Every structure is written in C-alpha cells, then in structure tokens.
Amino acid sequence: MLPVPGKPAYGRRMDVEVAVVGAGLMGAATGYALGRRGTRTALFEARAPGHRAGSSHGSARIFRRVYPDPLYVELAGRARVLWQALEDAAGETLITPTGGIDHGADRDPVRLAAILRAAGVRAEVLTAQDAGSRWPGFVFDGPVLFHPEAGVLDPDRAIAAMLRLAGIRWYPDTAVLAVEPDADGVLLRLPDRTVRAGTAVIAAGAWLPRLLDGVVDLPRLTVTEQRVFHFPRRDPAARWPTFMHDEGKTMMYGLPAGRDGGPDGAVKVGAHFVGPQVSADTRTGVVDEETRQLVTGYVREWLPGLEPVPHNETTCLYTATDTEDFILDRVGPLVVCSTCSGHGAKFAPLIGELAADLCAGQADRVPSRFRLAR
Ligand SMILES: Cc1cc2nc3c(=O)[nH]c(=O)nc-3n(C[C@H](O)[C@H](O)[C@H](O)COP(=O)(O)OP(=O)(O)OC[C@H]3O[C@@H](n4cnc5c(N)ncnc54)[C@H](O)[C@@H]3O)c2cc1C
Numbered sequence: 448m449l450p451v452p453g454k455p456a457y458g459r460r461m462d463v464e465v466a467v468v469g470a471g472l473m474g475a476a477t478g479y480a481l482g483r484r485g486t487r488t489a490l491f492e493a494r495a496p497g498h499r500a501g502s503s504h505g506s507a508r509i510f511r512r513v514y515p516d517p518l519y520v521e522l523a524g525r526a527r528v529l530w531q532a533l534e535d536a537a538g539e540t541l542i543t544p545t546g547g548i549d550h551g552a553d554r555d556p557v558r559l560a561a562i563l564r565a566a567g568v569r570a571e572v573l574t575a576q577d578a579g580s581r582w583p584g585f586v587f588d589g590p591v592l593f594h595p596e597a598g599v600l601d602p603d604r605a606i607a608a609m610l611r612l613a614g615i616r617w618y619p620d621t622a623v624l625a626v627e628p629d630a631d632g633v634l635l636r637l638p639d640r641t642v643r644a645g646t647a648v649i650a651a652g653a654w655l656p657r658l659l660d661g662v663v664d665l666p667r668l669t670v671t672e673q674r675v676f677h678f679p680r681r682d683p684a685a686r687w688p689t690f691m692h693d694e695g696k697t698m699m700y701g702l703p704a705g706r707d708g709g710p711d712g713a714v715k716v717g718a719h720f721v722g723p724q725v726s727a728d729t730r731t732g733v734v735d736e737e738t739r740q741l742v743t744g745y746v747r748e749w750l751p752g753l754e755p756v757p758h759n760e761t762t763c764l765y766t767a768t769d770t771e772d773f774i775l776d777r778v779g780p781l782v783v784c785s786t787c788s789g790h791g792a793k794f795a796p797l798i799g800e801l802a803a804d805l806c807a808g809q810a811d812r813v814p815s816r817f818r819l820a821r
Contacts, residue, residue, distance in 0.1 A: 448692070449648065454586065454723060455516050455573045456821045459689065460640060460641055460642075460643065461489065461640065461641075461642045461643070461658055462489060462514040462642075462643045463487050463489045463642065463643075463644050463645075463746045464486050464487040464488065464644065464645050464646070464759025464806075465481055465486050465487070465488045465489075465637050465644060465645065465646045465647070465648065465806050466488070466490075466491065466623075466633070466642055466644035466646075466647040466648070467488060467489070467490040467491070467636070467647070467650060468487050468490075468491055468623045468647060468648065468649050468650060468651050469480070469491075469492060469493075469501075469650040469651040469652060469654075470491075470492035470496075470610065470617060470619070470623070471501050471606070471650065471652050472502075472503040472602055472605065472791070472792055472795040473503075473505035473650040473652075473784050473786055473791070473795060473798050473799070473802070473817035474490060474492070474648070474650035474651075474784075475490075475605070475606040475609040475610050475649055475799075476609055476615075476795040476796050476798055476799025476800075476802075477490075477648050477784065477797075477798070477799045477800055477802040477803060478490040478609065478610065478615050478617060478799075478805060479533075479612060479613040479777065479796070480665065480799035480800045480802065480803035481613070481614070481615065481803050481806065482612075482613035482614040482615040484615075484803060484807075485508055486491060486796060486803070486806065488613075488615040488616070489615065489616045489617070489618065489644075490610075490613075490615060490616070490617035490618070490622045491569075491617075491618050491622070491623050491635070491637070491642075492617065492618065492619045492620070492621065493620070493621065493623070493654075493707065494605075494619065494620065495619055495620055496527050496610075497603060499641070499761075500727070501652045501654075501727075501763075501764060502652050502653065502763055502764050502765070502766065502787050502791075503602045503606060503652075503657060503792065504602065504603065504763070505602060505603060505704075505705075505706075505707045505761070505763075506601050506602070506603055506604070506704065506706040506707045506708075506726060507598050507599050507600075507601065507602075507702055507703065507704045507705045507707055507708075507715055508599070508602055508702065508792035509597065509598075509599065509600075509689045509691075509702050509792075509793065510523075510525065510530070510542050510565075510596075510597060510598045510599065510600045510689075510792075511526070511547045511594060511596070511597040511689060511691075511793065512524060512527070512563065512568050512594065512596055513547065513549055513559050513563060513570075513592065513594050513596070513597070513691070514562070515555075515558070515559060515562060517562060517565070517566060518597045518814060518816065519650065520562060520563065520566045520568065521566060521792055522794055522797060522814070523794065523816060524566070524568070526793060526795070526796055526797040527542075527596070528543055529660070529796035529797055529800065530600070530796055532654075532796075533592070533608060533609065533796055534611075534650070536608075537608035537611070537612060538772070539604065539608065539700035540601075541600060541601055541604055541605045542598045542599065542600045542601075543598050543599045543601075543609065543703075543705070543720075544595075544596075544598040545597060545598050545686070545687065545688050545689055545702070545703060546593060546594065546595045546596075546597055546598075546681065546688040546689075547593075547594045547596075547601055547628055547688050547689040547690065547691070548578070548582065548585075548591050548592060548593055548594070548688050548689070548690045548691075549591070549592040549594070549690070549692075550578070550587055550588075550589060550590070550592070550690070550691075550692050550697075551589070551692045551693040551694045552589060552688050552693075552694060552695060552784035553692060553693035553694060553695040553698075554592075554692065554693040554698075556572060556590045556591055556592035557590055557592075558571055558591070559592050560572045560592050563592075563594065563638075567593050567784075567797050568594070568596065569594070569596065569597075570592060570593070570594055570690070571592070571594075572590050572591070572592055572593075573585035573590065573591045573593060573793075574590065574591075574665040575588055575589055575590070575591065577591075578591035578593075582591075582687075582688065582752075583685075583687055583752060584680070584681075584682075584687065584750060584751065584752020584753065585690070585749065585750060585752065586670075586749045586750070593688070597688065597689050598689070599689060599702050599705060599707060600702055600792060600793060602792055603706075605795065606702075609796075609799075619778055621637060621649075622638065623635050623636070623642075623658065624638065624801045625636060625658075626635045626636045626647055626649065626658060626659070626781065627662075628662065628778075628779050628780050628781055631643070632644055632645040632646065632780045633645075633646065633647045633779075633780040633781060635647060645780065646722035646777075646781070646782060646806045647780060647781055647782070648778050648782040648784055648802050648805075648806065649781060649782065649784060650662075650784040651800070652727070652764065652766055652785075652787065652807045653670045653726065653727035653730075653764045653766045654727045655668070655766070655783070655784075655785050656668050656726060657726075657728075659781075660661055662781070663778050663783055663819070664819065665783070665785075665819065666768055666769070666819065666821055667768070667769055668684065668766055668767065668768060668774075668785060669687045669724060669765075669766075669767050669768075669769075670724065670725055670726055670727065670730075670764055670765065671720065671722040671723065671724055671725065671764070671765045671767070671768075672722045672723055672725045672730045672731065672762050672763075672764060672765050673717060673720075673721070673722045673762060673763050673764070673765050673789070674717065674718075674721075674722060674730075674734045674735070674738045674739070674742070674759040674760060674761075674762050674820065675715050675717040675760065675762070675763065676715070676716050676717070676734075676739070676742050676743070676746075676759075676760045677704050677707060677708045677714065677715050677757055677758045677760065678713055678714050678716055678746050678750070678755065678756070678757055678758065679709075679711055679713050679715075679753065679754045679756075680711070680712060680713065680714060680752060680753060680754075681751075681752055681753065682752065682756060683711050683712060685752055687691075687701075687702075687703045687714050687752075689696075689701065689702040689703075689810065690702070692749065692815070697716070697719070697720075697721060697741070698718070698719040698720070699716065699718055699719070699742075699745050699749070700716070700717055700719055701714050701716040701717070701750070702714065702715050705713075706762070707759075708758065709758055709759065711758075711779070713758045714750075714753055715759075716744065716745070716746060716750070718738065718741055718742055719789060720743070720765065720767075720789060721738055721741065722738070722762075722765070723735075726762070727764065729799055730762070730764060732762050732775065733762070734760045734762060735760075739757070739760070742757075743755050743757065764787075765787055765788065765789040766785060766787040766788070767787065767788040768785070768788055768821075770821070771788040771789070771790070772788070772816050772817060772821070773785065773786035773787075773788065773791060773794075773798070773816075773817050774786070774817060774818075774819060775798065775802075775813050775817040776805070776810075776813070776817060776818045776819045777799055777806075777810060778819065782802055782805045783819060784798065784802050786798045801813045802808075
C-alpha cells in the first residue's frame with residue numbers, strides 16, 4: 448500500500464527549492480534523497496498512487512550486477528548498498544535474494560563471469576549438465592553463469608517506502624502541465640496553480656519527451672509497450688533464480704513474480720525489447736497473440752518447470768535511448784532523469800542520489816556517459 452499523502456497545503460502559488468515531476472521509481476528515489484538532505488521539496492505525480500500506466504508498477508524487477516559493461520557493474524554495486532540502507536530504514540525486505548543465471552551463446556556467460564570477477568563480484572560458471580541438475584526447471588545447452596547476488600526487487604513497495612520516509616510534500620493526481628525555465632529558476636504550471644522552484648527534476652518516464660519538447664534538446668527516446676507473462680510453476684516448492692537467456696535471436700528474461708504472480712508464485716517471463724513503438728498516450732495495454740506465442744513457445748522449449756499457459760499477462764513501457772545508456776543531466780534549472788531503457792529499476796536509489804547531486808550543482812558525481820550531449 449502506498450502511503451496516503453497530505454492534503455495540498457498551498458494556495459495558488461507555491462515556492463520550493465526543488466520540484467520533482469513523477470513518482471515512479473526515479474522520482475520517488477529523488478524525492479527520498481532530497482528529503483534526507485533537508486532540501487525543501489515538492490513532488491508531483493499525475494496519477495493515483497500505485498497506478499500501472501508507466502514503467503514502475505508491480506512486485507518484480509531483476510536486481511543483478513551482471514552487465515557486459517563494467518560501469519553498470521559498479522553502479523549496481525553502489526545501488527545495492529543504498530537498497531540495503533533503504534531496507535533498514537523501512538524495516539522491510541525490498542530485494543528478495545534468489546541468485547541469477549545467464550546463459551546462451553550471445554549472453555557469453557564465461558566473459559560475463561570474468562567481468563564480474565574483475566569487479567570483485569562473486570560468479571560461478573557451471574556446465575550445462577551441472578546447471579541442469581541444480582535447476583531442473585530449465586534447459587541449458589552451454590555454460591551457465593550463476594550470480595548469487597541477484598534477486599527480485601519490489602517496485603511498488605520500494606516506491607511506497609521512499610515516499611513514506613522522504614519527509615517531503617508530495618501530491619498525487621497532480622499533473623504538471625508545463626515547465627518554464629527562467630532567470631529565477633523554473634516555473635511549473637499545474638491546472639490550478641503555479642509552482643516556483645529553484646530546480647525541477649523531470650522524472651516523467653515515457654511522458655518526459657512531451658513535457659520537455661521545445662524546452663530541452665533530448666537525444667532520441669523510443670517508447671515501446673512491453674508484454675510480460677506469468678507462468679505457474681509445475682512444482683510450487685521449486686526455487687527459481689532470475690535468468691537472462693540469449694541465443695542470438697531475442698533476449699528472454701524471467702524472475703519469480705512475487706504478488707504479481709498470484710498465490711502460487713508464478714514466474715514472470717518476457718522478451719526484452721519485443722513490443723510495438725508507442726507513446727505514453729497511444730499505448731493500448733493490449734497483449735498481442737504474436738508475443739504471447741513467442742513467449743509461450745519459449746517456455747515450452749526452455750522452461751519445462753513451468754506450465755506453458757500463462758496465469759496472467761500485463762504490459763509496461765520501456766523508454767529507451769539508442770545506446771540503452773541512461774540520461775541524467777542538468778540544463779540550467781532542469782534535471783533530466785530518463786533512466787529506463789528496460790533496465791533502470793535496480794539503480795533507483797543511486798539515481799535518486801545522483802539527481803539530488805545535480806540539484807546541488809555536483810555534476811561531476813554523475814557518469815559522463817549519462818549526459819544529454821552524446
Ligand atoms: C516490462 C518491464 C520490465 C522491466 N524489468 C526490469 C528489470 O528486471 N530490472 C531493472 O532494473 N529494470 C527493469 N525495468 C525498467 C524499470 O522498471 C524502469 O527503469 C523504471 O521503472 C523507470 O522508472 P521511471 O520513474 O523513470 O518511470 P515511470 O515509472 O514511468 O514513472 C514516471 C512517472 O511520472 C508521472 N508523470 C508523467 N508525466 C507527468 C506530469 N506531467 N506531471 C506529473 N507526473 C507525471 C507518471 O504518471 C509516472 O508515474 C523494466 C521495465 C519494464 C517496462
């Protein structure tokens with residue numbers, strides 16, 4: 448359950464140090480980081496708490512440190528420390544450890560293991576036969592990387608915890624219609640009032656291009672509607688790791704789905720970057736038969752531990768840059784936070800800290816790769 452926010456305690460005009468737009472994982476994390484620093488902050492979210500129209504809803508995202516790029520291995524390690532601190536502050540588990548596996552020729556498990564070990568992260572490479580004995584619900588046809596630090600993070604609970612603990616004012620059902628930078632900072636136009644802020648963090652997910660159109664030059668952002676499916680386990684007691692599997696056609700991923708999977712703990716399975724190009728306004732929420740067949744066929748062939756008929760299915764938006772690197776940068780009084788590209792959730796508390804650093808003028812703390820100019 449998301450916390451119930453306070454009543455809007457302002458009239459027609461409101462002054463804050465920082466305004467945050469969007470209460471998905473990134474906006475909530477930014478509000479949390481700013482609140483802990485004592486920054487007078489107001490956060491505006493267009494929709495109701497817990498809505499499912501963006502990218503952060505539900506009970507399951509993969510936390511992993513496995514990346515072919517050492518930058519993300521390091522950032523995920525820093526994020527993990529912050530997740531732990533958030534869990535301690537919230538008194539609840541937000542990442543359930545499951546371990547994670549990577550396999551398939553295009554995933555290159557042996558190379559990934561070397562990258563992890565070079566960063567001091569535990570990694571084990573198993574033969575297909577040994578992996579098959581350890582995880583009988585899978586089919587393997589080559590080496591398998593096991594990464595014990597991986598787990599399943601719970602975005603709904605994480606957002607609720609961050610908003611509950613942030614100590615900032617936040618306003619659901621309050622859309623920001625326009626942001627207008629000027630010599631004094633930035634003016635935010637709401638339906639019935641204006642907000643004057645020194646800095647505004649725009650963490651508006653798939654809506655970000657619309658809000659910043661004509662205000663900031665953005666690199667290309669492609670929004671796609673992704674479909675995910677929850678498949679029942681044949682053996683409800685079987686333990687499932689998170690997984691990434693790439694044979695060169697489509698990268699498939701999966702993870703225990705938590706509450707989204709229903710009482711019997713179904714496993715969420717998806718095809719990475721398979722979905723129509725849409726905008727936040729034109730997405731349909733419809734699960735198409737072609738993707739259903741693709742994912743069901745995959746489960747039938749590679750995941751014999753699951754019933755190949757989904758228990759339920761849903762959609763979610765990816766907002767991606769061409770390189771899948773994040774955008775986190777400041778232009779005058781605006782901090783642009785577009786950190787999805789289908790893999791941002793695991794970094795959320797770190798993104799919040801870095802966005803707060805940008806608000807404080809500490810641009811040097813943010814990886815240069817995340818700059819707008821690329
Ligand atoms: C299917 C799927 C699977 C994923 N799997 C993983 C995974 O396994 N591991 C991982 O690390 N990451 C994963 N991700 C990525 C991760 O979920 C995203 O990086 C993250 O949720 C992005 O959060 P966000 O806050 O940027 O966007 P959002 O969650 O979309 O939040 C943006 C918010 O801004 C609000 N908003 C928009 N416009 C306005 C406005 N004008 N005024 C006020 N509010 C506004 C919206 O209502 C919304 O609530 C996955 C994403 C999807 C879709």
